[in-house]
Amino acid sequence: MIRAEHIRFAYRGMEAVLKDLSMSETAGHCLALLGNNGAGKSTFLKCINRIHSQQGGVITLEEKDVRSLSRGELARNMAYVEQHTGTSRLTVYDTVLLGRKPHMKLGLGPEDYRIADEAIARLHLEDFQLRYVDELSGGELQKVVLARALAQQPRVLLLDEPTASLDLYNQHEVMRIVSEIAREDNLLVIVVIHDLNLALQYCDRFMLIHRGGTYLYGDSAILTEDSIREVYGVKAAILTVGSRRVVIVENEQMEQGG
Amino acid sequence: MPRPPIQGAEQYRTFIRGKKRFLAGLLLITAAVFILSVMLGSSNVPLGKVLGVLFGRAEGKETVIVRNLRLPRSATAVVVGLGLGIIGCVMQGVLHNPLASSGTVGVSQGAAFGAAFAIIVLGGGSMSSNTAGATLSVIDPSVVSTCAFVGAISCTVVIVALSRFRSSSPGTLILAGVALSNLFSAATTIMQYFADDVKVAAVVYWTFGNLGSIFWKDILIMGAAVLLALVFFWFNSWNYNAIQSGEDTAKGLGVNTKRVTIASMAVSAVAAAVIVSFVGIINFVGLIAPHLVRRFVGSDYRYLIPASGLAGACLLLLSDTFARIAVAPIVLPVGAITSALGAPLFLWIVFKGGIRRK
Numbered sequence: 001m002i003r004a005e006h007i008r009f010a011y012r013g014m015e016a017v018l019k020d021l022s023m024s025e026t027a028g029h030c031l032a033l034l035g036n037n038g039a040g041k042s043t044f045l046k047c048i049n050r051i052h053s054q055q056g057g058v059i060t061l062e063e064k065d066v067r068s069l070s071r072g073e074l075a076r077n078m079a080y081v082e083q084h085t086g087t088s089r090l091t092v093y094d095t096v097l098l099g100r101k102p103h104m105k106l107g108l109g110p111e112d113y114r115i116a117d118e119a120i121a122r123l124h125l126e127d128f129q130l131r132y133v134d135e136l137s138g139g140e141l142q143k144v145v146l147a148r149a150l151a152q153q154p155r156v157l158l159l160d161e162p163t164a165s166l167d168l169y170n171q172h173e174v175m176r177i178v179s180e181i182a183r184e185d186n187l188l189v190i191v192v193i194h195d196l197n198l199a200l201q202y203c204d205r206f207m208l209i210h211r212g213g214t215y216l217y218g219d220s221a222i223l224t225e226d227s228i229r230e231v232y233g234v235k236a237a238i239l240t241v242g243s244r245r246v247v248i249v250e251n252e253q254m255e256q257g258g
Numbered sequence: 259m260p261r262p263p264i265q266g267a268e269q270y271r272t273f274i275r276g277k278k279r280f281l282a283g284l285l286l287i288t289a290a291v292f293i294l295s296v297m298l299g300s301s302n303v304p305l306g307k308v309l310g311v312l313f314g315r316a317e318g319k320e321t322v323i324v325r326n327l328r329l330p331r332s333a334t335a336v337v338v339g340l341g342l343g344i345i346g347c348v349m350q351g352v353l354h355n356p357l358a359s360s361g362t363v364g365v366s367q368g369a370a371f372g373a374a375f376a377i378i379v380l381g382g383g384s385m386s387s388n389t390a391g392a393t394l395s396v397i398d399p400s401v402v403s404t405c406a407f408v409g410a411i412s413c414t415v416v417i418v419a420l421s422r423f424r425s426s427s428p429g430t431l432i433l434a435g436v437a438l439s440n441l442f443s444a445a446t447t448i449m450q451y452f453a454d455d456v457k458v459a460a461v462v463y464w465t466f467g468n469l470g471s472i473f474w475k476d477i478l479i480m481g482a483a484v485l486l487a488l489v490f491f492w493f494n495s496w497n498y499n500a501i502q503s504g505e506d507t508a509k510g511l512g513v514n515t516k517r518v519t520i521a522s523m524a525v526s527a528v529a530a531a532v533i534v535s536f537v538g539i540i541n542f543v544g545l546i547a548p549h550l551v552r553r554f555v556g557s558d559y560r561y562l563i564p565a566s567g568l569a570g571a572c573l574l575l576l577s578d579t580f581a582r583i584a585v586a587p588i589v590l591p592v593g594a595i596t597s598a599l600g601a602p603l604f605l606w607i608v609f610k611g612g613i614r615r616k
Contacts, residue, residue: 051509075512086504089557093270094499101496102512113267120266129266130273132556145507152511 001026001062001188002048002156008056009043017043018054019212025205027155030182030189032199034223035209035231041192042083044209045158048190049080061156075102079149083160083192085141087134092125092144095133099151119147123177139170146177157181159191163198171195175202196223196247220245277561280554284568291572292336295579296328300586303328327470334472334480334536335574339543341484341533343570344563345526346544348491351498351559352519353428359544360530362432363523364413366541367439367446369534372409374446374461376402378453381460399471402464403535410531413442418523431523467538467593469578476536487529488567494518495559502557540593542600543570543577549607573600 003024010016017040025031033041046052048059050066059066061077069077079099090098096119100112120129123143128136133144142162149157159178163171179202182189193199199206206222208215210231216222228236228247235250296308303320311324342360349358360366380401420434450458491498497518500508508515534540547570548562555561574592577599581590 046506049510051506071509071514072512075510078510080506080510082504082506082510084504086502086507088499088502089552090499090502091270091273091556091558093266093273094556094558095503098496098500098503098511101500104496113270117266126266130269158510 002059002190004044004048004057004059006057007044007047007054007059009040009047009052009054016055016212018047021057021209021212021214023207023214023217025188025190027188028182028186029205030179030191030203031205031207032203033190033192033207033209034194034196034199035215036233039209040212041209042160045080045160045190045192048156049078049158050074051080072102075152077154078156078158079152079154080158081145081149081160081162083164085145087136087141089132089134091130091132092136092147093120093129095144096120096125096129096147096151099148102152115153116151119150122150123147138165139167139173142166142170142174143177146174150181155187157187157189159189161192161194163193163195171198172201178202196228200245200247223247277555277558281561281564281568284551284565284572288336288568288571288575291575291579292332295332295335295575296324298579299323299328299582330472330474330477331469331578332575333477334469335578336571337477337480337484338469338533338537338540339547339571339574340567341480341487341529341570342540342544342574343547343566343568344484344488344491345530346546346570347548347559347563347566348498348522349526349544350548351502351557352522353431354502355428355432356549357545358432360526360534361439361541361544362435363527364417364435364438364442365410365527365530365534366539367442368413369406369410369531370461370465370539371413371442371446371449372405372407372535373402373464373538374449375409376405377460377464378449378457380405381457406464406535407531409442410534411527413438414523414527414531418520428519463591465539465593466591467540467596469537469574469592470589472536480533480536483529483532487525488563490525491522491563492560494522495563498522498559498563499557538593540574540596542596542604543573546600546604546607547573549604 005022007018007021008016009018017038021040021044033044035041043052047054048066053067061069066074093116096116097108097112099119100108100115103112120126123146125143125147128140133141136144146162157178162174162178166174175198178189178191181187191203193203200220200223204219206220207217208222208227208231215231216227223238223245225236225238228234237248237250239246239248293305293308297303297305301323303324307318307320308324311321311329346359349360349362350356353362355362417431417434417438420438446461450461453461497508497513500511500513501515501518505515548566550569551565552562555565574596577595578592580599581592581595584590
């Protein structure tokens with residue numbers, strides 16, 4: 001579905017952020033993009049959606065180069081939720097309707113309202129659908145922009161740190177919905193995430209990005225004590241609790257001190 | 259398969275009906291203020307006479323005043339106020355700046371420069387050939403308008419071209435606008451420095467803004483420009499809704515943000531240049547009108563654009579009426595009145611917490 005080959009990207013006048021990154025993923029999966037700050041995870045997400053245009057390599061959606069698709073075509077196939085979502089004096093319902101923008105001809109039709117209603121029901125936003133989004137809490141806002149992305153009826157969902165600045169309940173709530181969407185709607189979800197335990201719990205595919213390239217790519221087995229040390233520079237232990245694997249970061253400084 | 263109506267959409271439609279009712283109310287208020295502005299002046303005309311003229315069934319001395327003086331003036335106020343209101347609304351949206359208006363892209367200073375050029379340099383030529391008392395009437399107003407239009411457009415073109423050098427981010431556009439506006443106003447000052455008193459007075463008088471001495475054909479030209487802008491803006495209202503949620507989000511929603519921004523600025527600049535070239539510089543209406551209605555209709559541009567236009571029309575009608583009756587029969591410069599009335603109103607909005615960045 002989405003394939004990236006040897007992606008290279010540099011911001012103007014800067015050293016390349018992405019040097020050689022490749023991946024290939026099909027529908028129904030939830031891929032976690034992992035790596036340090038500045039590793040190029042968000043940049044890669046923006047290259048997929050052509051917000052940035054890579055200098056080298058090719059990204060294809062269903063065998064078509066994304067650079068050959070119009071903005072409208074891209075938006076009908078991919079939804080993108082940025083890290084710091086801007087708020088505005090629009091209501092929740094307006095914002096979800098905005099997801100119908102790429103499908104709109106002249107105005108809104110009954111079908112657009114039906115799809116907006118479904119997206120709102122799915123994320124349980126009915127109670128505050130007429131509130132202005134600049135009055136919402138972080139968790140509520142994150143669900144609103146997810147609903148907007150769903151209203152786009154995309155085949156690929158690109159999420160940039162959807163759980164950043166959310167409380168524990170909302171982190172799990174949002175990730176649970178995301179993984180459910182991937183399975184039930186047969187979407188490909190690509191999510192930039194920092195919390196390895198959240199990633200292990202809700203994602204089924206993993207990519208460790210290190211020094212601008214694909215360091216390891218595959219299922220949860222790629223997350224090992226060695227790979228975490230190499231990529232993040234921290235000493236971690238991986239425990240198995242029931243059927244789940246949990247990452248525990250050890251504090252080396254304290255160890256040395258004690 | 260048809261589904262039963264869902265409550266969510268119904269609730270939303272009811273909410274939207276509220277906004278439509280607000281727009282309808284604003285339209286009625288504008289109509290009432292329009293009639294009031296025709297009635298009031300150095301000599302008051304009764305309501306019956308005004309309505310009589312409007313519906314083409316009146317005679318007598320007052321109908322001449324209404325038909326030839328008051329109606330064109332009030333119609334100008336409506337067209338200009340509406341135009342400045344919608345332009346301010348869209349500029350604030352695409353530039354992500356609550357202080358943006360047509361002046362931001364140098365329309366005002368560019369037009370002032372053009373007008374000064376026409377009056378001082380071109381007007382000078384015609385005056386020297388007229389030895390019988392150098393009066394301003396020898397300058398063809400259409401020359402001043404044309405020069406003001408060219409000045410406004412060239413200032414905008416330079417600003418947009420400069421900002422495209424690196425990127426067309428809203429920040430660079432505004433900074434380029436500030437720099438160019440200062441350059442043009444410096445050029446105007448230097449021209450005035452070397453001009454004689456009469457011409458300087460004429461330039462200053464032009465910059466005051468004047469809704470009188472406008473003919474119906476001028477109103478038609480301005481009306482066409484404003485109507486075209488309104489239609490363009492209305493077709494882009496969902497694009498503006500997307501852009502206010504952030505540049506990248508808008509791109510993700512399929513909006514070509516760069517194209518929408520540049521096209522909207524170009525349409526705004528042309529419409530504003532047409533307006534300013536006829537009536538001179540009118541401050542504050544474009545800045546304040548969107549803020550005034552945003553608290554009632556939110557930032558949904560489908561409703562914010564027409565509401566800003568109507569609010570602008572109301573503000574300018576009220577300002578012009580005040581300018582005509584405050585120290586009648588002297589007519590105060592309307593540009594000064596909009597600022598004088600607008601500033602306290604603006605402060606009130608600021609301190610009520612009504613200014614929203616988006």
